[in-house]
Each structure stands twice: as structure tokens, then as C-alpha cells.
Amino acid sequence: MYVCFSMTRHRIYPSKILLAGEYTVLAGHPGLAIPNIERFANWNNKQMIEDPVLSSFYKFLLNTPLCNTLIQLDEFKHYISHGGYLETNIPFGYGLGSSGALCAAVLDRFSTIDKSNTKNVHQILKEMEHFFHGQSSGLDPMISYYNRCILLDHNELYVLNLIQQNILSEYSLHLIDSKVIRNTQYLVSLFKQNCQQSEYKLKIETDLVPANKKLIEAFKENAVHDFQNHWIQISIESIEIFKLMIPDNILKFWEAGLQNGAYYCKLCGAGGGGLFLTMVKNEEVFKEALSSHSLNEFI
Secondary structure (H helix, E strand, O other): OOOOOOOOOOOOEEEEEEEEOOOHHHHOOOEEEEEEEEEEEEEEOOOOOOOHHHHHHHHHHHOOHHHHHHEOHHHHHHHHHOOOEEEEOOOOOOOOOHHHHHHHHHHHHHEOOOOOOHHHHHHHHHHHHHHHHOOOOOHHHHHHHHOOEEEEEOOEEEEEOOOOOOHHHHOEEEEEEOOOOOOHHHHHHHHHHHOOOHHHHHHHHHHHHHHHHHHHHHHHOOOHHHHHHHHHHHHHHHHHHOHHHOOHHHHHHHHHHHHHOOEEEEEOOOOOOOEEEEEEOOHHHHHHHHHHOOOEEOO
């Protein structure tokens, strides 16, 4: 799967990929999320019955003060009562922001909120996503709402207005499906427990955090060569630091890439299962490796 940033003429609500900052964002360090317009949601009005998820979401918004004052809920209710629904190819449970896309779509279509006031937009999107997650950083719906890269730094979100990145034509990024179900809550707890060990925490702070920061800066500056070097460093560091978060089938594939230099893997979110992100330098060797390790791209 190729990650693309170009805007489309039709309004879609893209999924998200956390490009940099896995786990380190939990300690307030920078993270960078990017939109993926190959997996998206968009409105349709041909459904015969009212969508039960949207109906439940409407009731939640109705009882949420900030939402029922800023969202035209009568219009929302009328729309879904007459066959309106959100069509999507974003799978649930993959960490790609399916619920974030729904929140963004509802706010965009049924609110007149000032889009230029990103702090206000962020606040209401966080409130909306509580319906799905209890607590939310608001990152996923912000990606979908603005269809822009989002920088997360010290728990603040910043919308980045970046031009088309040459990095993505030099090194295509692919998502690999581990076919393993992950438990994000357990993995986060495991990471926090590991950080109680001084040696582990030191490696995070002296090796991984600086590499993530440099990768983000290289991406923002469109520095292709630097981006590659920092990605490779993160791939090498991550296979040691996050070894418990990498399933065996992915681990062997990951190690093969480090050895042959044709591709370099990294976590895509919490790890443990789900999707993994790969920067590919040699497509032929990459595809051969996928086959030999019985893995598939996420399409």
C-alpha cells in the first residue's frame, strides 16, 4: 500500500498512520501522524434503514453539551433517518482511525465551526471520540478532518501544511498485515513497566527519542537522504527495544530486511499484532521476502 498525501476533489475522511513516535509520545515526546487517502470514509445516502452506530452516536452527541451546541443535530438526525450513512473501507480494530473518520465526517457535514480555529476543533473532536474510546487524544479525527499531517508534541496537536513529499516517491511505504490480533492496553502497560528499568528507559531517551525527532524534521524539510538514514536507525533500535511487541512472523521478516537492505520495518502504532510499516528500497526483493515469510501487504 502506497501512502499518498494529495488532496481529492471530493470530500473524503482519510484514515491515519502514525509515522513516528510510537510509545515515546506517551512521555510527551514528538510524534507525527499522516493521512492515508487509500483507506477513507465518505457520506452516502442510499441505505434503506437507519444506521445503528450513527443512531447511537446521535444520542450520545445529544447528551454532550459541547457537541449539541456546535453540531446541527436535528439535521444530522434527519439525514440518517432518510438513508444517510458513512461508507468506509477503513477496517475496525487496525489502529487506522475508523472512529476518528466518523467523528470528522459528522463535524464537517453538520457543523459550522470555524475550521481555522484548530484548538476548538480539536476540543470538540476529542469530546466526540469519547463515544468510542472513553478517553481520546483527538489525533485520529484531526487527521481525517483536516486531511493534513499532524504533529503531536507535549500533548498539543499542530496541523502541518506540507507540500507533496519527494520522500514518498523515493521510498514507497507499505503496510504489512501480521494477521495477529493485538491488545493495545496490555502493550502500553508492558511498555510503562519496562520503562521502570533504568537501562531500558535510558535507551529510549538517548537512542530512540532523538532518532524520532530527526525523522520528523527530515520529513518536514523533505530531506530524502536524512529521512532514510533516520528510518533505518529507528528500525535497528526498535527491533531491540520493542522485541516483545513484534510477532515472530514479522520479526523474521524484519530481520531479513535489515540483513539484505531491501526494506526496513518499524512499528505502526502499538505493535504486538495488526499492521507494521515498511520503507521499501527494492520492490522485487521485498515481494519475494513477503512470499517466503507467508505475509501479505495490507490492501
